[in-house]
Amino acid sequence: MFKLRARIIDLETGSLxxxxxxxxxxxxxxxxxxxxxxxxxxxxxIVAVVNISEKMLNEDEIGLFEETWKKLKIKEGEIVNVVPVGKPESTKYIRKKMDREELFDEEIKQIVKDIVDEKLTDVELVAFVSSAYMNGMTLAETTALTKYIVETGGKLNLKKKPILDKHCIGGVAGNRTTMVLVPIVASLGFTIPKTSSRSITSPAGTADTMEVLANVSFSIEELQDIVKKVGGCIVWGGAINLAAADDKLIKVRHPLSLDPEGMMLASIVAKKLAVGATHVIFDLPIGEEAKLKYIGEARHLEREFKSLTNNFGMKMDTVITDGSSPIGRGIGPLLEARDVLWLLRKDKKGPNDLKEKVTMLTGKLLELTGKYAPGTGKTIAEKQINNGAAYKKFMEIIEAQGGNPKIKPEDLIPGKYTLDYKAEKRGEITNMKNSVISKIARAAGCPATPEAGIYLYKNYGDNVKEGEKVFTVYAQSERNIDNVVKILKEMSPVTIE
Amino acid sequence: MFKLRARIIDLETGSLxxxxxxxxxxxxxxxxxxxxxxxxxxxxxIVAVVNISEKMLNEDEIGLFEETWKKLKIKEGEIVNVVPVGKPESTKYIRKKMDREELFDEEIKQIVKDIVDEKLTDVELVAFVSSAYMNGMTLAETTALTKYIVETGGKLNLKKKPILDKHCIGGVAGNRTTMVLVPIVASLGFTIPKTSSRSITSPAGTADTMEVLANVSFSIEELQDIVKKVGGCIVWGGAINLAAADDKLIKVRHPLSLDPEGMMLASIVAKKLAVGATHVIFDLPIGEEAKLKYIGEARHLEREFKSLTNNFGMKMDTVITDGSSPIGRGIGPLLEARDVLWLLRKDKKGPNDLKEKVTMLTGKLLELTGKYAPGTGKTIAEKQINNGAAYKKFMEIIEAQGGNPKIKPEDLIPGKYTLDYKAEKRGEITNMKNSVISKIARAAGCPATPEAGIYLYKNYGDNVKEGEKVFTVYAQSERNIDNVVKILKEMSPVTIE
Structure with missing residues (x-):
């Protein structure tokens, strides 16, 4: 054991x-x-990881970052005891997985526990993620990972059944089905505590879009109250920390763009289990620029989801959808929120492609509960929009989440700087690239500036005349418009043939 | 681009x-x-990696660690420009390797370049090491890695041929062959610029032991002068940074105890190439507690070394040796140095097992040059000890490295606190565990305290009487002796049958 003098470093490390x-x-x-x-x-x-400093500390000093000096409750210059300790047990199991051996349930439990207890370094976490990526995970391993992610995280306790949920694999601009599906489902008396993500690489996540209309950050207790009151919610999952272990794994998966299938499946299903979901519909969009490129990939994922959810007694169905071009007309938090309001208010500006997709998706989920006969769900969903029940429920949810239930689509004013993109020639739009549309919307300021974005007049399959407006870009600063111009010089978002 | 106010953080990060x-x-x-x-x-x-701080910085501030503020030459409160930039090209190749594809020569070149330029984060380096561990490396990949580790590092330029060298895979306590082999070889007029490592987990590395007698840290230029003058040297490789890329890879391999074979081969052969070695002998000890456990592993490694060195036109031979028990009598820097001096001075205290092994090893290296007929090398090596030429050369090397050429074995006084380990019964020593011997020597204070260690009176195969001394432990403090007592209560270093 060594005795060293504390030197306070006024910065937190954010992890171990x-x-x-x-x-x-x-x-x-x-x-x-x-x-x-x-x-x-x-x-x-406290157990901490050692960094070596060449010159900045004396031999009798130890530099303590915020997490350490706060937990130890010590001040500059106090003496602490320092004893080298071994690695946590789970590093052995990570090594075992690297050696291509299957991990037992108990071993995965220990890994998840050590992740949550912040006992593993980033280097060890990366080794675990890499091993799962390179060696794959068996169904038993994925099931154990899912189970322990749920066990070690927070849980919504609604004491009700069924609890409905929905998940979309993502990658399609403007695809705001959640904000329509949740009010329809809740308006029929079902419970649907929906948690959504913020944008990572897209112009807007569901949480960013909902935030235009209401708060999205709540504690688990607040969330339970909201759902008990109005039957549903649309909130940011990141705020409630339902799966702490999962968040830490994602933190190292992100910089390497590594998405081991088993971990992705565990991550998704764990979040559903954490809200107590019993019936879940999975939207698997396929398209050149969607996350899933080929029908075979979607079919494979469908089977994997089926096996995994089955191990938890969850009822599920999947819908394979067209993810080749944007859905709806608005792209960006405010413009997408406006689309949703128009749609639920039965305004003719409500985007029809979004309505078609969301009623089909909602219908499948409704049928999954067994309360509606196969083939009748879509009509039920449409009815809830047409009779105004879904709109009324959406306003109740907005109010329960602290928003203004009297909000109208025309209250949502997009960015004051605009740029019109016009067709260079006459013809049919044969391609509308999600990736370029996303890039433009982000250059315009999405998602940080909710008023920024794109409004599409035309989409894939539409005919255009030369000089006709295809879309308008909205921004809150001229500099953002300049950035958009630069992108449009380099790449084209549409193909007209 | 963002403009942020610099906040100076008076600590270096030691890497990127x-x-x-x-x-x-x-x-x-x-x-x-x-x-x-x-x-x-x-x-x-400068390009830097982003850490996120929750509370400690204002929104308009950026915390700069020493490497950053020094390179930018800025002071507290100055404004800097911040622009997000993409990942270096080599991250794509790391990903490719994770996807089990073979990397091209140019791709490995880029990875090594980015490692040396400190463009890769620890997380990315770990991903690379993991991929090499899990997916293996082809001979072409290992060859390219070796080549670029050498190209991007420092080099000894002796403008002479042949240049002889030796490498031992390690894991055997007291195995100080280098300090005998180098003087023999140099006394015959050959050039042998030997770089060695310090101890990582053993009681003493060759560099730690040589340091008892002379300096071991030199610049490349100083090293060239020493070798030109006396034909050989025994120095610490870490001081001359011959393979910067390799050091950075080892930094992440160590905490995970990951040793991908291709990287280990590249690491060893690159260090030989960096000193210009043309003829190298490899010592591969096998034993229950050595790095190589079975003869098959040694044979496999022999073939791999042969293929890799062959790609660089290097002549090589291997010797598979017994690594089941310690070699020599002294364990620990000072005690091992004393053994070497006794041996070279033809004192009867010189350990015979070390002499047998080192003359055999040296003989093979001498035969490899083609100057001596097969089967004659060992006799030549013995002659150089017996006629005092090797001792004379060793003193020249010690003097050239700034040590005292008049040093005698009796000047080397081991630690003043001692503990005798006595045989509990009469019989034959059928096991002398390297790992327990190492543990005891480290508890006694090795390698930080050079005077600490163990002196063996008996070794594997010897007969002992009840109560007869098997070894003496030396330490410089009573506390260290207490630590040794604790270990001896838990585990036994010898088996007597």
């Missing part, structure tokens, strides 16, 4: 606690970078 | 530059943790 020690002290005492030490004082102890 | 930015600023501007940004001011720019 880190301490910094002097290089020659480390060398003399055989402590290496990335190894673990237990730091203790009279009243507390 | 890191900057810290405010969480809500990051969210608004769609910058994620572990992504890269270019930071610039009037006179300099």
């Amino acid at each position: 606690p880190i301490v910094t020690i002097n290089e020659s002290f480390a060398k003399k005492n055989d402590i290496h970078g990335m190894e673990r030490v237990e730091i203790s004082c009279d009243h507390a102890k | 530059p890191i900057v810290t930015i405010n969480e809500s600023f990051a969210k608004k501007n769609d910058i994620h943790g572990m992504e890269r940004v270019e930071i610039s001011c009037d006179h300099a720019k």
Whole structure:
């Protein structure tokens, strides 16, 4: 054991606690970078990862980042005890997985526990993700991972059945089905506590779009109250931390763009289980630029979801949809929210492609509950829009989430700087690239600026005349419009033939 | 581009530059943790990895660690420009390797270049190491990795041929062959610029042991002068940074205990190429607790070394040796150095097992040059010890490395606190565990305290009487002796039958 003087570093590391020690002290005492030490004082102890500092610390000093000095409750200059400790047990199982052996249920449990307890370094987490990516995961492994992600996270406890849910694999611009599906389902008396994500690479996530109309960040308790009151919600999943282990895995998957299938499946199904979902519909869009490119990939994923959800007694159905071009007319948080309001208010500006898709999807989910005969769900869903029940329910949800239930589509004013994109020639639009549309919307300021985005007058399959407007770009600054112009010089969002 | 106010953080990160930015600023501007940004001011720019800080920074601030503010030459409060930038090209190739595709020569070149230029994060480096571990490396990949590790590192330029070298796979306590082999070889007029490692998990590395007698840290230029003058050297490889890329790979391999075979081969052969070696002997000890456990593993490695060195026109031979128990009598830097001096001075205390092994090894290396007929090398090596030429050369090397050429074995005084380990019964020593011997020597204070260690009176195969001394432990503090006692209560270093 060593006694070192604390040096307070006024920064947090955001993950596993880190301490910094002097290089020659480390060398003399055989402590290496990335190894673990237990730091203790009279009243507390903590395990931290060692960083080596060449010059900045004296040999008798230890640099403590915020997580460490706060937990130890110590001040600059106090003396702490430092003892090297071994690696957590789960590093052995990570190594086992790297050696292509299947992990037992208990071993995955230990890994998830150590992730949640912040005992694993990023380097070890990456090794785990890499091993799952390269060696794959068996159904038993994925099932265990799902189970322990749920067990170690928060849970919504609604004490009701059935609980309905929906998940979309994503990658399609403007695809705002959740904000229509949830009110329809809740208007029929079902419970649907929907959590959604924010945008990562798209112009808007469902949470970003809903945020234009209401709050989306709630605690688990607040969420339970909202759902008990109005039957449904549309909130940001990140705020309620339903799956802490999953968030930490995603943190290292993101910079490597690594998405091991087993982990993706576990991540999705765990979030459904955490809200208590009993009946779930999966939307699998396929298209050149969607996440799923070929029908075979969608069919494969469908089978995997079926096996995994079956292990948890969850009823599920999947819908394979066309993800080749944007859905709806608005792209960007405010413009997509306006589309949803128009649609639910039966305004003729409500986008028909979105209505078609969402009623089909909702219909399948309704049929899955067994309360409606096969083939009748879509009509039920349409009826709930047409009789105004879905609109009324949506306003109840907005009010329950602290928004203005009197909001009208015309209250939503898009960005004041605009740019019209016109057809260069006459013909039919044979391609509308999701990726370029997303790029333009992001250059215009999405998702940080909710008023930014694109409004499409034409879409895939439409005929255009030369000089006819295809879409308008909205932004809140001229600089954003300049950025859009630069992109349009380099790439074309539409093909006219 | 964003403009942020610099906040100086008086700590270095020791690797890729890191900057810290405010969480809500990051969210608004769609910058994620572990992504890269270019930071610039009037006179300099640098690429750094983003860390997200929840509370400690204002939205208009950026936290700069030492590497960053020093390179940018800026002070607290100055404004810097921040632009998100993409990942380096080599991340694509790392991903390709994870997808089980073979990498081209040019792709490995780019990876090594990006490693040396510190463009890759630890997370990306781990992904590369994991992929090599899990998917293996082809001979072409290993050859390319070796080539570019050498090209991007420093090189010894002795303008001479042949240049001899030796490598031992390791794992055997007390195995100090280098310090005998180098003087023999150099005394015959050959050039042998030997670089060695310090201890990582053993009681002493060759560099730690040589340091008892002379300096071991030199620049490349100093090393060239020493070798030109006396024909050989025994120095610490870490000080001359011959293979910068390799050091960075080892940094992430160590905490995971991951040793992908291709990377290990490349690492070893690159270090030989960096000193210009043309003839190399490989010592492959096998034993229950050595790095190689079975003869099959040694044979496999022998073939791999042969193929790889052949691609660089290097002549090589291997010797498979017994690594089941310690070699020599002293364990620990000072005690091992004393053994070597005794041996070269033809003192009867010189350990015979070390002499047998080293003359056999040296003989094979001498025969490899073609100057000596097969089967005659060992006799030549023995002659150089017996006629005092090797001892004389060793003193020349010690002097050239700034040590005292008049040093005698009796000047080397081991630790003043001792503990005798005695045989509990009469019989034959049928096992002497390297791992327990190493543990005891480290508990006694090795390698940080050179005077600490073990002196063996008996070894594997020897007969002992009840109560007879098997070994003495030396330490410089009573606390270290207490630690040894604790270990001896838990595990036994010898089996007597």
